[in-house]
Amino acid sequence: MKRHRLLIVSALGCAMSAPAEPPLVNSNDAVSAATQANGGGCYPASISPSLLDMLVLLNPEWAALDVGTHSPPLSDPVTIHGTTDFVEINEPGDFPADHITDDQTxxxxxxxxxxxxxxxxxxxxxxxxxxxxxxxxxxxxxxVFAWAGRGDRLTGVGRWIWDCGHPLPDPTGTCSTTTSQACVVDSDCGPPRCPACVGGETCTGVTFNYHSEVHPLQAVAVSRIHGYDDSKESRAGGPATRTDVWINADGGGAGDKCILTHHPSPFLLLAIDCYPLSQPIANVNSSDFEFDIPLPPRPPGHKRPPKVTVFDQTPADLPRPGVTTSFVDGPNPFVHASVHMTKAIQGQLPSRVGKTIISRWRDDETPVTRLRVKVTALEIVNPLKAVAPVIPPKQVCSITTAQDCSASACPTGETCLTVGGPTPGWRLFLEANGEWKEITGLEKVDEPVSLPEDLTFDVGLLQGDRLRLHATGKSLGCLEAQLYGQSLGRDVSLYGLTDGATCLADTSPDIGAFDVTFTGPDFGSGGRSASYVTQSIGGDGGHCSATTSQLCLTNEDCPGESCVVTGGAFKLHYTLSKVHARNGERDECSDDVDHDCGAGVDRCPKRGGSDDRGSRCEP
Known part of the structure; x- marks a missing residue:
């Protein structure tokens, strides 16, 4: 923990007009000749592509939108500012050959x-x-400590790209002479797709809807205003802005030069192996990471600058750069922060850096309602696992992949691998007002089960706030359970083209939406404590039409019947308790209203950590 003396800067109240909004980028530029020069840009697939035709969408999957003075795939990072709408992991799954793990979006x-x-x-x-x-x-x-929640302010630095995997042509074009023939690319205007087309026709009038993204990020600062304690742990306290910072050059597959390089033929993707990834293109030391921190409303009559406390969240044994903060006063005061990424520490530049910054007005007496959210159980209603796996299990040697090692031992130095078969496991992340935690221990989920949990969120709510509980997750399909983090050629070698395509198509089933909101003044606590069981809404899975006790994912799980989709694959059991409530009958600990500390009955528990304040006994 480090407290800072702020440099105070006055924002002069000059009469200035708001700058004009810059124009949007035209998505058709993603396939322009200028963008595609020197191996840049995107390459759309045919209007009716075969499986292998779609390789062009991955060559590369992400193209720099503006390479500037560089040659593709290199480009300068951009800085973006905005307000978070919502956050989720990629629930169906990502293309595995250019991902080590799922994307968080x-x-x-x-x-x-x-x-x-x-x-x-x-x-x-x-x-x-x-x-x-x-x-x-x-x-x-x-x-997860640096993930955002709805309404949070965010400053991000990262690679500005076209999402080449999703051209989204709408409307499609028409062939230049045979105008009745719909098309996306010029090859759609000739045999075999258009036998009636004449030679030399081109596809005209396509509107592409490629998305621009910042992907991957390399630095992020997320700020939210609620009630926070002075701690790197997210704990309720007085009105404050909590800003979580994460900086990392590792962008996964989307940040590796080998993955991002365009090849003369997309079929070369079957022969090139980029793993283990070793060519990150982000440089987090080219400049300091700078961002602005919004402040809670200034209490009436306050003249003093805010107090700013910085906590380090950098992984152990890595350089911990300093942070400079300055207070910028004015009608909308804020704190400007800079993480010193360009300065070596004992001869080593920082690489992966985490910080938590708490900014608050001194002696702010604005009321805060403190709430404890305790998750007590996760109930898997339907594990969303097919009765028969999409690929029967088989055993192959790790290098001599054509050899069945269930029948004979692999050559010396090789191992016997099992591919295909069941794909147990879930992943589930839960947030309370922007504080995220992963529910762990779900790796073996393959049947209905109720799992005890002990997950606690300590939330401070200001007037006008809402308590929001939101989850994002999935039941693992073959794609995610077995294909991530290895090349496309390796997948084909292990599974074969047919089984490989089947596994690739088996994306993660939808476990349903979980997004609940509680409003003041009690925020669902009933004034003291209330327990809930909330089921997810929608999603995949259900029961067989006649044998209603039989769970199903698809019709194939119900021979002679159909699968009636009901969704709601899981239930969350949780309790909302209002902390600092007064019952008028006994003394209570400020950290635990169920703990009677009056008349020497018991002492309030101490909280761990050198920066913590002790729990108080209050009437």
Whole structure:
């Protein structure tokens, strides 16, 4: 923990007009000749592609939107500012050959000054599921303490790209002479797709809706205003802004030069193996990471600058750079922060850096309602696992993959691998007002089960706040359970083209939406404590039409019957308790209203950590 003396800067009240919003980027530029020069840009697939025809969408899957003075795939990072709409992991799953783990996606409403980073496809009917631009980072590179929640302010730095895997042509074009023939690319205007077309026709009039994204991120600062204690742990306290910072050059597959390089033929993707990834293109030391921190409303009559406390969240044994903060006063005061990424520490530049910054007005007496959210159980109603796996299990040697090692031992130095078969496991992340935690221990889930949990969120709510509980997760399909983190050629070698395509198509089933909100003054606590069991809504899975006791994922799980989809694959059991409540009958600990500390009955428990304040006995 480090407290800072702030440099105080006055924001002069000059009469200035708001800058004009920059124009949106045209999504058709993703396939322009200028963008495709030197191996840049995107390459759309045919209007009726075969499986292998779709390889062109991955060559590469992400192209730099503006390479500037560089040659593709290199480009300078951009900085984006905005307000978070919502956050989720990629629930169906990502293309596995260029991912080590799933992407975490932040759907952002970019500030008007940053609209120049938003493409026309982003604001079309085929735009993102939320916000107007997506920010993505593999969850293996992005710890949950720095994830955002709805309404949070965000500053991000990362690679500005076209999402080449999703051309989204709408409307499609027509062939230049045979105008009755719909098309997406020029090859659609000739045999075999258009036998009636004449030689030399081209496809005209296509409107592509490629999305621009910042993907992957390399630095992020997320700020939210609620009631927070002075701690790197998210604990309720007085009115404050909590800002979580994460900086990391590791962007996963989307940040590796080998993955991002365009090849003369997309079929070369079957022969090139980029794993283990070793060519990150982000440089987090080219500049310091700077961002602004909004402040809670200034209490009437307050003249003093805010107190700013910085806690380090950097992984052990890595350089911990300093943070400089300055207070900028004015009608909308804020704190400007800079993480010193360009300065070596004992001869080593910082690489992966985490910080938590708590900013508050001194002696702010604004009331805060403190609530404890305790998750007590996760009930898997339907594990969403097919009765028969999409690929029967088989055993192959690790190098001599054509050899069945269930029948004979592998050559010396090789191992016997099992491919196909059941795909047990879930992943589930839960947030309370922007604080995220993963529910662990779900690796073996393959049947209905109720799992005891002990997960606690300590939330401080200001007037006008709401308590929001939101989950994102999945039941693992073959794609995620077996294909991530290895090349496309390796997948084909292990599974074969047919089984490999089957596994690739087996994306993770939808476990349903979980998004509940509680309003003041009690925020669902009933004034003291209340317990809930809330089931997810929608999603996949259900029961067989006649044998209703039989759970199913698809019709194939119900021979001679059909699968009646009901959704709601899980239930969450949790208790909402109002802390600092007064019952007028006994003394209570400030940390635990169920703990009677009056008349020497018991002492209040101490909280761990050198920066913590002790729990108080209050009447």
């Amino acid at each position: 932040t759907f952002l409403f970019a500030d008007p000054a940053d609209f120049g980073l938003v493409a026309t496809g982003n604001v079309s009917p085929l735009g993102p599921a939320g916000g107007n631009i997506e920010l993505e980072w593999e969850i293996g590179s992005y710890p």
